[in-house]
Amino acid sequence: MDHTAVFLMNLGGPRSLEEVEPYLYELFSDPLLITAPFGPFRPLVARLISRLRAPSSAEKYALIGGKSPIVEGTEAQARALQRALGPGWSCHLAMRCGHPSTEEGVREALAAGATRAVALPLYPQYANATTRSSLVELRRVWPGELPLAEICTWHDHEGYLDASAAALRETLEALPASDRASALVVFSAHGLPMSQVRKGDPYPGYIEHSARETARRAGAQEFRVTYQSRVGPAKWLGPDTVEFLEANARGRAVVTVPIAFVSEHLETLYDLDVLAKEAALTGGATAYVRVPALGTRPDFIAALADVARTGLAAGRPAA
Template sequence: MSKIGVVLLNMGGPDSLSAVEPFLYNLFSDHDIIEIPRLIQKPVARLIAKLRAEKTKHYYEVMGGKSPQREQTEQQAKALQNVLGENYKVVVAMRYWHPFTEEALRELFTEDISKIVLLPMYPQYSKTTTGSSFNEFERVFKRFPQVPVIRIISYHNHPAYIRAMVENIKEHLQSWESYFFLFTAHSLPVQVIKRGDPYKDQTEETVKLIMEHFPEVSYALGYQSKIGPVKWLEPFTDKLIEELIKSGVKRLALIPVSFVCEHSETLYELDVQYKSLAESLGVESFVRIPTLKDHPSFIEALRQLVISSLQ
């Protein structure tokens, strides 16, 4: 009997310190992220990867020598497989490190697949994340049996996803009423947004919908992980931490909103750099809310997304 294939699309991360430089090369070779003339893209990517490798390796050393993203995305896939049942086959396709899209499709087509659902692990759409993964899928899919493909574009405002975020905050934050909520999302070059990318609007909508469940709580949204000289989305999360604590905020909850599993942006930037910053400024309580990972309510949201995409 044929099955429906579900492909979880994610960024991927290095699985060893020796993988850091080739991972960075793959990332900076992506024209959907860095739009420079294609003729020079790969030499420039090689140079940036070489220049950034040592500093980036240090982040991963602090995190135990590798990114947990593959392991956590595979746990999400396993949990989703369990709730979808035997008529589905769920696989993981990473954009910049193993398992790459081709590996995922090879695994998928060990079964008789009747159609494919592409499910990005990015709740908010951007051409630099979901769009890039879709483009890579298109390039690779040509070499495989041509079955119908359904794309889930975003789910930033899906009620079940919002419910999962709300539950996750409440589970990890005792007496949340006394905290200031600082949401943090990966920043993007302003130029990308000006060209019509919906990421900023969708991120703001996610935060607004979450905060409807916490009407008494003050909150802000910041952006993190800027690289390079061009203008990126602001305010920056670290600057907000500084401003908030200096203005008298004593209890700060940091909530990653564009990540559904842990990687260097959460485990190093938030847990090491931003925590250290907050403590140096005299914060009384600093709580970083974990990402959703395989939270049952998030897996239920993913199940609903797959089922409704097929109707």
């Protein structure tokens, strides 16, 4: 009987303050994740940048509990997804940076008796910097003689969009009625350098689709897509979330949606809960709330199970 391993692929995060610098080094070492033209000097430059950035990054992680909760959150998603998929399936973490790494996840899956695998990126919207980087690493370490079905994007999956809309609707309904009608819904996604967009990366279009469908299904009257977490001086996708909120929040409640993130981590707990909130209130918002990451919501886990099953069927060789 076949045993299917599902690899939950995500960027990862430091599990302690001591892991911040090694995590940053891995991040800046990957030419798909950080596209700056470092050439043959990339390892040296990555070491220098990670050392310089580690203290300020560690301060941010200290504010959210001294670590990234993404590993624990993804482990909870893996347990819930394995229950939803049932016998013959096992779920394993494959973090692109940090631990458990993709290689560690593959070793665990093989030890559990996996005979085939499904690559399930926890980035709903495909981007070269995230999805492709994780897929390239999984291809490198997964045994070539065993089948591997690859899922690239599920930004338009009906179950995912319904779960996303339900989470937004619940947050909107928690607002006072006086704020609800005029609330500004801001879908904030991780940014991408414009150099990648000009090369044809489909990410912005996928983000727009997910945001538009989520807003429609939730009955949101007004929404805007913005981008966060810019790194370096190069031009990135915009508008920037913080700058947009400072300029457009006056006199209304603001609801932010982490549309590209399905787990809580630094980009939600610090960038949105601290920086974006501060920007909105400074800009005159009457209230600021954030939709929680989808995490282990039953409707979201059911959607992930369908994505995995459909991906396996689509990737199965013809009989």
